[in-house]
Amino acid sequence: MPDTVKMVRFHKIGGPEVLQFDDLPLPEPGKGEVRLRVRAIGLNRAESMFFHDRYLETPVLPSTNGYEASGIVEAVGPGVDTSWIGKKASTTPAFSLNHYGVYGEVAIVPIHAVAEYPSNLSYEEGTSIWMQYITAYGALIFYGHLSKGDYVIITAASSSVGLAAIEIAKAEGAISIATTRTSVKKAELLAFGADHVIVTDEENLVARVNQITSNQGARLVFDPIGGKGLEALANATAVQGTIFEYGALAMEPTPYPLFTALNKRLIIQGYTLRDILADPIKSQNARKYVFDNLVAGNFKPRIDKTFPFAQIVEAHRYMESNAQIGKIVVTL
Template structure:
């Protein structure tokens, strides 16, 4: 689905004309009301100048994330300020810098780390203003599409599994929604640490691909009983770590298959139904149920550099390779969001500019 000229917002166009003294415009994706993917539109705006501590990135590729769908719907951690930009991850070339920014960043290829609030910044567009502190270089062997598919997925998985979970050789790790980009990153990290991954997916359509991508075991929850299969795989011990973005009533089932003294990391709320706390199961098994986001790593001055180095090194060594599921042009941003909501992808959805 391509956006036609009628999709360009007249108010946004007027804003651009009023700023004509800058002499340049760029297409920026914004939404003027919350709702379905159709609220996304290409607004023609004056090319912005970076402020203190900021840079302007000439965007080449954008990595989509589930958080952006929730933000667009008004269901994220904070409410959008309309008209709102969106987008955490982009790769491109730094073409302008603001005061206080190291000039060495000029003309460098970099990608953005999701370390800012969407109410202040967004990267969907031909250019993006971002904090210089949110930039990170990536191995030059990667394409722009791969470069924008790194930080959200690998830092999210690293923080839970390595920084907090401290997985080690022989640990059983259950990964729900395993075909997502974060799920695939988790599979690679579990393997790198010598642990054993149990990937859960709803349909058999993704089983072979998950095995090919390195999962040690795959459970098709639409056809197999999760409790029975986890107990078979773990010899009745359960998974020491559960990494789950779904939540909802299924948390009670996850608690039953978590090992005594184990930890469940809840890093999302894909199930819109309430998430009851499984009190008696948690008491009986001594469980830790932790709400978690990657911001716990990014805001930690010691953990964040370690996370970036860990990911960079494993990518450079070939241990980690971001998987691109499908690529859309910027003009088809509505279709790209609809595809994400279909849950058909295995890996990252990327938009090119």
């Protein structure tokens, strides 16, 4: 086994071009850790925000990056069951990017962030499940109690998390109202299973939601954008409905829609999947929900495009173009 491995790190803040390949000594797992020989990496918007220094935590330079990878467990540290060695597994985003990162030929991660996935999935599919499905599960199922007949607005619906939310709505018998800025992605969202698609650059969001819901509004809203658009989402939400804000893609202030919230008695809840993954019971239940639905065929991760490891910078540039529908994966 080589004494060194290639790891992708960044030594300054900026765009995708700050990512660089560093040759580092082969790391050994410490207590409670495993070493994964990486076969595929699933990119997430959070990682792009991290090297731009627009994320929930500030990078400590030089910094690793990356939440999701799949591969083979090749070594374990003290306190970890040796039966993990040789198993195919993927990582869940249950760690700080300042402590761990999976952009590399190998990844050291804590054992609590390692999960087996259905054996029929490829490495590319195996690295495209936990972030997106658990994020949607936490808001829609754990907190939102999504049930049959509920209307749910899903913004940024062409993202991997948005697609996961569409699949969860369908699995639960709810009615999904997906939004997209332009009509380019409308047909594919409908083909993927969205019950309704609203093109926000061409249609009035509130009027269309009222038309779809017979003027009742949506009981749940699942939004990673924020910004000024929150007012329209509040107007499209049902009385006593809940809006889950799980991101800040708008990169602008998000005014609180006070009078609409008062009139409708809305819940506007900030949310990240960290709450789910930080609790062993919640995490176990979330993983089981996702695993069972993958096995049942209710969930099938959509991979938009794959890039070789050497082109990880190009993969991130593609992500920042917002052209994708689904997951962008880097393969090794």
